[in-house]
Amino acid sequence: MDQYQNKKVVIIGGTSGMGLATAKKLMDGGARVLVTGRSKGGLESAGKELGAGAIVVSSDARSLPDIDALASRVKTEFDTFDLLFVNAGFSIPTPLEGVTEAIYDEMFNLNAKGPFFTVQKLAPLINRGGAVVFTTSIANVKGLPGQATYGAAKAALRSYARVLAAELLPREIRVNAVSPGPIDTGILDKAIPDKDAAAKMRVHASAMVPMKRFGTSEEIAKAVLFLAFDATFTTGAELPVDGGWSQI
Template identity: 40%
Template sequence: MSRFEGKRILITGGTSGIGLATALRIVEEGGEVGVTGRSQDHLNEAGKKLPSGSLVLRNDASSAEEAKQLAEAVGEKMGKLDGLYLNAGYGAFKEVGQHDTDFFDQMMNTNVRGPLLHMDLLKDNITDGGAVLLTSSVAAYLGQAPGAVYGASKASMAVFARSFSSALAPRQIRVNSIAPGPIETNFFDTAVDDEEQKKEMTEQIRSQVPLGRFGKAEEVAAVASFLLSDDASYVTGSEYVVDGGMTKR
């Protein structure tokens, strides 16, 4: 299968987890990818797994200045993009009564302002007829007590997808969002500090999934690559939930 033959895709937050799995899937199908991330260890690992010459760039999605630097680097090293996957983000949780402005600002700057600025600065790099994908989360629908700010930040991705899809429709650029459920990545390593709390949260979440397990990054990547490919040529403004049935009605 070579759905991405001759195509160039940029994936923010593409050096680990779902982002990296999607990048590898695209490469397997003939595409060229660029990825960004913050962790040097993840950047090094992605550099080993991706083809030589791939753009592997350190970039902090929460930084307005680094958003401009990313746009300049993409223009210089990749040129026109056939696809843009705005996947960079992070999760953290606090109970009601424990929130502070630093927590709120960091979450919103990374998960909301980052994709917004990246879209603004990179939209002209996307070829007419291309595709954009944003990463939301089922946290937007679950109403978990400690997930108010994280869920709100991710709910905005579905709103962005619908709004951007209207704005870019005249150029035949499709924009969609994908909402993963519990996936086997390093998400909980960064989102929850306490090991006992992490174990309890993991088991509680698993018990809510009808398929009885966490998903794999590659399973989300399969849906992401579909939405970025021409196979989804009549899909725009939509959100695809990949959660093992966790939020089924």
């Protein structure tokens, strides 16, 4: 396949789950891909899964110095590129009375502040006619208990998609967002270490989804690539990939 031949792509948070699945599809289609992650284990695992053709970079999506260093690395590796997929994110489910300043700051630093400055630093390297895709969440439109700070941070991303779409129009760079519902990425098990509690949450979440199941990382990847390369008359939009949960 050569669907993405000569395309160069940067994926923030690309060493697991949705980011990794997107990287695989791009590489299968002939693209050159640079993915970032934080954990040593995740970086090593992604390197093995993606193979020698991928560029796997240790970079903390919350850190402005790391973002600056990443921009320099992308410039060195690619000079310019075609798609920035800003996918890094994580939830710490916490009820109102349990939210600390540290949790609040973590949710906004990772899910809102980091993505904003990532686009600021990397947008100058995106080719005319290129694209930015954010990963938002169903939590930015649904009142999910325990997700106040996460949902608010993801709502900020939804706003960025609109505003940055307007700002980058002169360079013909489209900015959109993919909004996942429950996706089987393994992140639920990380967020809820207790296996029984995680299993109950999975059953509970599946029951609320009209399609009665979790989505897959590959289904998110297809939506991301549609927004990035096929939806050429679409900008400032958010595409729900949530089994209908936010719609019906």
